Amino acid sequence: MEKTRSVDFGALTLKDALDLATLVEEEAKDRYEELGDQMEIHHNPEAATFFRWMRRIESKHEDQLAMRRAELFGTAPRTVRREMIFDIEAPEYDEARAAMTVREALGAALRSEEKAFAFFDAAVSQVRDAAVRALFEELRADEAEHQRLVQAEIDKLPPDPLVRADDEGDEPVAQ
Amino acid sequence: MTTSPTLPTFQAKDFKSDLKPIWCPGCGDFGVVQAIYRALSAVGRPPHEIAFVSGIGCSSRIPGYTTAYGFNSVHGRALPIAQGIKLANPDLLVLVAGGDGDGFSIGGGHVPHAIRRNMDLTYIVMDNQIYGLTKGQLSPTSPKGLKTVTSEYGSLEEAVNPLLYVLAYGANFVAQGTPADMAGLADIIERAIRYPGFSFVNVQSPCVTFGEEEQQVKAHRANMKTLASVGHDATSRIAAMDLAQQYGRTLHTGVFYENPTPPTTMDGLVRERQQAQVGEAKPRARVLERFIQK
C-alpha cells in the first residue's frame, strides 16, 4: 500500500529529504510510545518496557536528523508534513497484541526496520538530487544496521514458552 | 517556529486527545481514528467546530480519542442525536461513528431516515462482524454459519449487507475502507466529510480479540481490491450496487458511489425556510396573539 501522499521524490530537495526522514523517525517514535501505553494499559510491562526503549532510540534518530537539518537549513520552513506519510518505520497497529511476548515485540520492531529499509530503497531509485540520494543511501544502510541489531537481540532471547499468556490469562472482560 | 502559509492550520495531532485508547492492542479501530485525524487536518475545521457523536460499543469510544466535542451516547442512537445537533447548528461539522451492531442492529431503523433526510453528516461504521464490547456475540454483519458465543452451532441468519442497505435507501456517498490501507482510508474519510450531504463509510475494522482470521488486517492486505483497480464507475448507483453484492466475499475498497450532483440537504432546506420566515419574526411574546379573539 502507499506509504506517502503528495510526495514527489523526483523533486525532493535535501531540506525536504531531511525533513521527511525526521518525520519518519518521529512517526516511529510516536507509535512506539502508543504501543508502550497500550501494553501498560493491558498489564504487559515487559513489552511496554521494550516499546519504550524503542521509542527512545527512534527519538534519538529523530533528534540527530533534526540537528543536521538545522545546521544546513536553519529555520527555513518545512514543506513536507507528517500527514503525508503512513507507517513508514512505525510498526503497524496490527502488530500489537495484549499478551505479546518481548520476542514478538522485537519481531514487530524488526519488521518495522525492514519496512523502513524497503522505503528508502525504493526512494533511492526515484530521487534525482545527488545529495538526497546520498542521504537516502545512508539511511537505508542505517536501517539495515538496525535490522541486524534487532535480530541480534532476538537471537539472545530464549525461545518463547509453549504456554502463552493468551492461553493462561483471564478471558476478556465484557463491558 | 515558522510555518509556511501553504501549510494547513491544523495538524493531525491537533485532533488527538490526551485520553489513551483502551482498545485491545491490534484492534482495527486504532487505524480508523488515525485516518480520522488525518482527514480532519486536511479538511481544516478547528476541533471546537466539530461534533462527534457515537453510540455504544468498542468502536463508539472513538470520539473520546479526538479533541472535538464528543458525545458517546447510548447504543444505537447516535444518528438521531447527530441530526438534532446538525439542525440546531448547521455550521458544525458533524461526524457519527459506531459499530456494526450499533448501526445495523439496534440502530438499524434510524439509518434509512438519516439517509432520506440527507443532512450533511458523515457516518463511519467500524464493521468487525462481531459484538466486541460485550465479548463476541453474533452481529448483524456476521457471516451466516459463524460460530460465536450466541451461535454455538453456527448462525442461521444471513448477514446484513451495509453497503447495499445504504445504497438501496438512496445514500449519495458510499465508500468502504480498511486500516490495512491507511492512506486509502484517510482519503475516503476526507472525501466523505467533504461530500455535501449524508455520507457513509463502512470500515472493515478487525476485532483481534473476537474476530475471525480472514477478517484480520493481514487477510485484508492479501485479498483487498481497490475499486479503481476493477475500473468501477463511482457515478453509477447500479454499478455500485452490483459490486456491493460481493460484500462478505471480496473486500472492495474505495468509493462505491458518489452522486455527482449532490441533492439538497435537509439542514440546507431548514436554513432556507428559516431565512424565508424569520423576516416575519416578532417578539416571542406575540406568539400568544393568535389566541386572542378579536
Next chain:
Amino acid sequence: MSDLVIGMAGSGGDGIVSAGESLISSAAYEGYYAMMTKSFGSQVRGGESSCRVRLSTERVLNPGGTLDVAVALNWEDFLRFGAELPVSGSTVVIYESKTGVAPDKIPLVGVAPLEVFAVPIGDMAKQAAGSDKAKNTVVLGLISGWFGIPRAGILRGLAKKFARKGEELVKANEKAFELGEAFAREHPLATPRTLDPPTAGQGSKMLTDGNDMCAAASVVAGCEFFGGYPITPSTEIMQFYTREIWKYGGAVIQAEDEIAGVGAALGASFAGTKSMTATSGPGMSLKTEILGLATIAEIPLVVVNVQRGGPSTGLPTKPEQSDLFQAAFSAHGDVLRPVLAPTSVGDTFAVTVAAFNIAEHFQTPVILLSDQEVAQRKEVVDLIDTSRFEIEERRRPNATELENYARFRLTEDGISPISHPGMKGGNYQGAGIEHNEQGNPTASGKIHEKMNEKRFKKLQPLKHRKDLFRVEGNPNAPLALVSWGSIAGVAEEAYGRARAEGLDVKLMVPWLVYPIAEEVFRDFFASVKSGLVVESSYQGQFYRLLRMFTDVPGCVRSFCRSGANPIQPREIVTALRAAAVDLQHNVHQVASQD
C-alpha cells in the same frame, strides 16, 4: 345566571363539536370565561361525537357536572356518552323531533328534566340552507335565543368561518341561526334562564387548548427545537412547531420514532439550543433510555407527556393521571428528575415556562406531565403579561472558566457551566458513561458517588420553590384537600363549595409533583387531621408518592378512580363531609385520652 353548562351530542356529520367551537369562540370574543371538552367514538371520521361547553362570567375551573342544557341530535349517540353528559332535574333538554320520540318518552331513565323541547332541527336547517347539514347552526340559534348568549359574537364567528366558502353560505347559516332564535322566542322557557352579561370587555380574553398553550409558552421560554413522533393526545404540540418555529430561527423534526425524536432534541440541546419533545405513554416508555442519558450528561431538555389512559395503548383519547410513577421513576440508576404538572390551559403557560427555566438552570431533563384533559380542552383565559416571566438561560462558561475547562466541575451548588460545540476551549466529551469532572470516563466508585451527589444536590433548591405550589385556605385548617393535574380544577370547585358549607378545609395544588418537597408538605400537613388526595388513577399514584416521602397524617385518604371516569365536585364534597365527621371522632378520641 353566571354559569351555564351545555352538553351536545350527535353523529360526526352533524357538526355538533363545530357548534361548540362557535359557542366558545364567541364567548371568548364577548369577554366570557369558558371551557370546552370534546369526546369522540373511536372512529377516525363520522363516529358519534359530543362536546361540553361551560360559559361563565367567572373563571371556569372545570367542565362542570350535570348539564344545564342538553342537546341530542339523536338519542343513540347522546346515550353513548352517558356519564359524560349527565342530565338532572334542572336540565333543559333539546332534541331533534325527527327522532320520533315523544317528549315524555325520552330515553333518560330515572330523571325528569326541568323542561323538554322536541325541535324540528333538521327541517329548519333544510328550510334555511337547503340541506340539514346546517343543523348545528340551528342549535346555536336555539341556545342563543333561550339562554341569552349574545348573538353578535356567534354571527360574527359564523361569518368568519364560512367567509372562504362564499357569501351564499354565510347567508344560509345566518338564516339557520335566526330560525333557531325565532323558535326559542316562540317557545319560551317556563323558567327563564339568561346568562349574565360578561364582566370583561371584548378582546380581553384568549381562547386555546393546553397543547397549543404549551407550544406557545415554549416559544416564549426560548425553545427553538422540537423532535418528536405523532401520538394522541400530544401531536398538536409538534404541529404547532411545524407552523411556527421557523420564524424564530428554530427547527422541528418529525422523527422515525420516539427514541429518535428525543434523541434529536437531546442533540439540539447538546448543540446549545433549548429544545423539547412531546409524547404520550407509549412514546414515553421508548424515550426512557435517552432520558437517563440527559440526566447523566446533564443536558437541559423538556419532555412533555400528555397522559392518556394506560397501560399500553390503553384509552388513547381519555384523560388519566397514571404516568406519575413512570415520570418519577422510569430510569435505571439513581435518577432525580423534576416533574411538573399543569392543572389547566391557563396555568399551562406558567408551568411550561417554569419547566424550561428549571431544565436550563439545573441542566436536567424535566417532565411536563400534562394530560389529555388539559391538553385538548379549550379554555377562555385572561391575557397573559409575558413580561412578568423571567426566562432563564443555562450557565455558560466565561473566559476564565474556559481556561482549563472542566464540564462537570464540582461546584458549590452542583451546577457546572455548560459549553456547546462551536465554543472554543469548551471541548468536552458528553457521554452516558460515568465521568470525572473533565468528562472522561471512569469506573471509580468514589467519583460515581460524588457525581450522583452532584446530580441530586443541585436539584434540592427546587423543593423550596414555594411558587411551584398553590396553597389556599386557613393555614390551621384540620381538613386538607390535595389534588394535581387536570382534576385539581374539580377539587378546587369542591373546595369552594365545602368552605361555603362551613367546612374548615385548606387546599394544596402542587405544580411540582416530583421530587416531593418534604418541607412544603410537612408544613401543609402540620395542622391536618384528615383529608383527601384527589386524582384520576386506579392506584392513587400521587398519594402513594406522598406517603413514600412525607408523613401524611393517617386519616388523609386517597380519593381516586381510573381515568375516563370523571370525578364530580359534589362527590369530593361528600367525601370531605365524611372526613370532617372522622375528625370529630378523632378529636373526641384524643380528648378522651387526655
